[in-house]
Amino acid sequence: MRGVFIKPVTNLKGEIRVPGDKSISHRAALFGGMAYGETHISNFLLGQDCLSTLRCLKQLGVPWERQEKEVWIRSEGMDAWQEPIDVLDAGNSGTTLRLMLGALAGSPFTVTMNGDESLRSRPMRRVTDPLKQMGARIMGRREGNLAPLTMMGGQLQGQSFRTPVASAQIKSAILLAGLRASGETSVEEPALSRDHTERMLRGFGVDVQSNQTIVRVHGGGRLTGQAVSVPGDISSAAFFLVLGSLVGQGEIILPDVGINPTRTGILDVLKGMGADIELFNVEEVCGEPRATIRVRPAKLKGIEIAGDMIPRLIDEIPILAVAACLAEGETVIRDAAELRVKETDRISTVVGGLNALGAKVEELPDGLRIQGQTSLYGGQANSLGDHRLAMAWAIAGMLSKEGVSVEDMAAADVSFPDFLAVIKKVAG
Ligand SMILES: O=C(O)C1=C[C@@H](OP(=O)(O)O)[C@@H](O)[C@H](O)C1
């Protein structure tokens, strides 16, 4: 099998600046495009997903320039957006597709959005149904559930929605449509999902009211261009929190990582498993808290994860499963059926991938049961084009006895360009 061979390591040291937060980068670009005036984004994530968002904006006539990780957007609001003459391609990015659909629902033109093979198989009715109820006309395969999707926007009426799953993409799409609808739009979710949209819209001058799991906006909310500094992505830091906890010796410092409480489930769970993790230099920048995180090796024990914790660490479950394989005792993850509709079915791909490396993992309908053990043998693993799996397998390789050969390691570029260079640096 072809692949990148990741060898075991016993000692690590160093400082790792993880790339900018994916969720915040998408929103900064999109809201900058929706706003009046200039938006300046620093530490923008150059992952393929966020570059897809920037490309879609260009096709809609939004002028922007980029130099390395800095982006300048000079927009005259959504009324200046133009009907794209070609299909908008969201690539591998669910966030791009779903948030764009919400933003575009009130536009007076027709847009077709598509994505790669993985994205074309992910459910979209969770977003297209509420947008249709507000007045948008959307067509797509399987009754509007699968991309390519064509939307003929128009006059929207504000509505109150209760979403069946805690999803920031559903919540955000509805709220963005609500900004161009008549009256009030509200979204109630079963548990609090990441709240970057609410925080950043307030930064752009929009009145967003929220009370626990209910968020409201009013139509006509106008966005004003802002400076946005993007913190490091805790979902990317997660790989090094697990590596630093389970490696034989050393210490890893991760400066400027976002610690929004709707995203810090990984810190709470790893600490609950016994990890030695400390936060320093806590500060709030552009409405988002960030900190320097230090992680040192510790003995981890198994844990149960379910309920409201799941949306706080949904993208970290593949790497948490790697940690659980090397913890003492059993780990059970439940209420995480959403994993089945990510870039891959992350319940079955994580179970298959880890068992092939010598782990003992059982598939549950809505999660995983993992028997912790003292070592992971290693072998061959395939990312199946899923960035979180590519990186989880690489970390598993560093923590394994024999190393892991990862096929399609390049998938990591979706959220963490230079991942391989970074792991080479910390491994010395
Ligand atoms: O809003 C966002 O930026 C995201 C929300 C989550 O998806 P869901 O909204 O589908 O849970 C997450 O998995 C994704 O990586 C990013």
Ligand SMILES: C=C(OP(=O)(O)O)C(=O)O
């Ligand atoms: C699920 C993810 O992203 P998206 O839904 O934007 O494709 C992810 O990054 O793990």
